[in-house]
Amino acid sequence: MKLFSKEQIYQGDKLTSERQKISSTDLMERAGMQIFNWIHMRMQGAQVPIHIFCGIGNNGGDGLVLARHLILDGYNVKTYVVNCSDKRSKDFLINYDRIKNVTKDWPTLLSCTEDFPEIHQDDIIVDAVFGIGLNRPVDDWVKALFGHFRSTKAFTLSIDIPSGLSTDKVPEDENSAVWAGYTLSFASPKLVFFLPDTAKHTVQWEVLDIGLDQEFLYTTQTEVELIGKHEVLPIYKPRDKFSHKGQFGHSLIVGGSYGKIGAVTLASRAALSAGSGLVTAYVPKCGYLPLQTSFPEAMVITDADEEQITDLKIDIEPTVVSFGIGAGTHTKTINAFEAFLKTNKTPLVVDADGINMLAKKKALLKLLPAETILTPHPKELERLIGAWKDDFDKLKKAKAFSKKHNCIVVIKGANTITVLGEKLYVNTTGNPGLSTAGSGDVLTGIITGLISQGYNTLEATVFGVYLHGRSADIAVEDFGYQSLIASHVIDYLGEAFIDLFKQPEQPPEAETETKEQEAK
Known part of the structure; x- marks a missing residue:
């Protein structure tokens, strides 16, 4: 709308x-x-x-x-x-x-x-x-x-x-x-x-x-569009009967550090649940066993270091890369990120500590591929664009940042806003239950998984934000706001896809009238 x-x-x-x-x-x-x-x-x-x-x-x-x-x-x-x-x-x-x-x-x-x-x-x-x-x-x-x-x-x-x-x-x-x-x-x-x-x-x-x-x-x-079911339904890409996993891309989720492997697990699960054909997680050695045992559908590549990412040696050709969740901001990790950016041409999603690295070392912003997607929480956003006095000032700064660096900025909130240049896409799904640890990691995974299977970066972001919120809306009916956790959002993602094609329920009187018309 x-x-x-x-x-x-x-x-x-x-x-x-x-x-x-x-x-x-x-x-x-x-x-x-x-x-x-x-x-x-x-x-x-x-x-x-x-x-x-x-x-x-x-x-x-x-x-x-x-x-x-x-x-x-x-x-x-x-x-x-x-x-x-x-x-x-x-x-x-x-x-x-x-x-x-x-x-x-x-x-x-x-x-x-x-x-x-x-x-x-x-x-x-x-x-x-x-x-x-x-x-x-x-x-x-x-x-x-x-x-x-x-x-x-x-x-x-x-x-x-x-x-x-x-x-x-x-x-x-x-x-x-x-x-x-x-x-x-x-x-x-x-x-x-x-x-x-x-x-x-x-x-x-x-x-x-x-x-x-x-x-x-x-x-x-x-300049502003409101995003609901009718806006995302035309974006949806149906699958052919004879399709196979090789047609839906390969997502590479890079992140994690000692004690923060769960973030990578959530993002990897979300990417696969969003439809990515293959998912590989790149983590420090300490993440190998947790990932292999908790998420057997993912492949795992480990860094030489036990506790953090120090050297991104990738021998695969991913369709899309997400970077930063749970990675920490150690100097060696920042250097590894910089070296990766200098050679990478693959679509990129940056979240969490990846955004903190960009804020800490602004020169890295010049190395981002066109329309890189940044998904900061409010404090991370402030580190990127500076403090704002009110919501309109925040939007003004985010638009200026997006135009300057040719990137997509996701402003998370009750109505998450996707910013690309002067254009704003205001999401209508989601609820307070998403105020929980790991929900941002899941969003990163969903967006990554959509890019993997052929959605362009803007489509993937707008659609991903919608699905993330809609899944939470469905899940909250079973768990309530306080008990909703990030894993539930992944578990209900399939229902969010199915919901795209559900017709609104008719009130009893309308249903009776319809049956009478059909009988005539």
């Missing part, structure tokens, strides 16, 4: 008006009606008090359209205008006049703290104060109003975006933005719904189709 920028949404609105020969007021009516339909479907006329707070711009106009339709349908509605400026949009004024024609209870003007209405916990708040166009700090009294919303503990529904949030920056004060229980977003979700600094402002979100021009939606290229 494309995540459109603020500027692109404005462009889409304009093109829609031109091509469909409708006014901006008509488009606002359509948007407000979609919100009404969403609420009406769920409330079915229930007389719960609904408090609609409208700003004086187009977001407020959407709120006025909603209020008018709710009033006409007999709902218990109280409408307020948050009078925060002397400037009013044209479409707001048109809809302000329209609502006065359907009720004697005209919208209440709010302009200071004393105007705040009484709201009970069982009431509903609709936030239509500010939209995506907010470009100034929120007034103190409006911030206090948002605090009033939160203090009531009433369910809060935001229109398009929680008021006070911008689409491209983090608010300086988190209390200057609404804390919504649900957000109905037009055309596409907003990037701020997926970043740790800002996602907390909406518990859930949903996209409403307001009929924007289809050509615009299909042809406009966005």
Whole structure:
């Protein structure tokens, strides 16, 4: 799914008006009606008090359209205008006049703290104060109003975006933005719904189709894409009946040191479970017995040193190499990595101590093959790109780093983001159970295994991150967040593949209707 920028949404609105020969007021009516339909479907006329707070711009106009339709349908509605400026949009004024024609209870003007209405916990708040166009700090009294919303503990529904949030920056004060229980977003979700600094402002979100021009939606290229099942399914490469292991590549997993052979074992298992035809682990001598006994499907090559990697002598021709998990950062290991990079032309995945080596010796970055994949955890990422002040600054630095070194950077988190140049791919799978030792090693193995069998580096990263999270989502149903471990993610990887082709389960009434249609 494309995540459109603020500027692109404005462009889409304009093109829609031109091509469909409708006014901006008509488009606002359509948007407000979609919100009404969403609420009406769920409330079915229930007389719960609904408090609609409208700003004086187009977001407020959407709120006025909603209020008018709710009033006409007999709902218990109280409408307020948050009078925060002397400037009013044209479409707001048109809809302000329209609502006065359907009720004697005209919208209440709010302009200071004393105007705040009484709201009970069982009431509903609709936030239509500010939209995506907010470009100034929120007034103190409006911030206090948002605090009033939160203090009531009433369910809060935001229109398009929680008021006070911008689409491209983090608010300086988190209390200057609404804390919504649900957000109905037009055309596409907003990037701020997926970043740790800002996602907390909406518990859930949903996209409403307001009929924007289809050509615009299909042809406009966005800098951000949201990755779910529908986005990765076209990436999937099916297997021919007569295929054999030699067609699916040979993954080489390089890493491990005394006491950290488990990381290599996890990554090797994950690579094979992701579909790699062959997997070889390159480890210090101390890793030979653990690997051969715990993972018999892997082949093992050992370094001359007992406890660490000191000299990468490889007599095989792997399809892809992953380096760094559990390797440590001993000088001899760094030197071995440098010598390897000077001759290697094979696609490369670098994780853990491999990233720490790159951060420690920045000259190694120039030796990376094109589109090398880096999978750092937050502290490793900071060592690479430097400290950041907020999530948008982190993305800016990661994009600059990716462009400079022509590499793919995986920013791990609740919504892991894959960065390639200016392009961001935001993942939607995964859960808190992945906050466990070894889950990063498994991700490295999955990505490596996908490259091995013919996926290009970007496909492998985006698909690998998705599968990693989806496997955890399936596994967590059996183990819960606290008891999920990295090995479970590998064990359920097959179910994540199968899940790609499962149809959503129909509710009982839909299933009955389908059977009746088939009988006819």
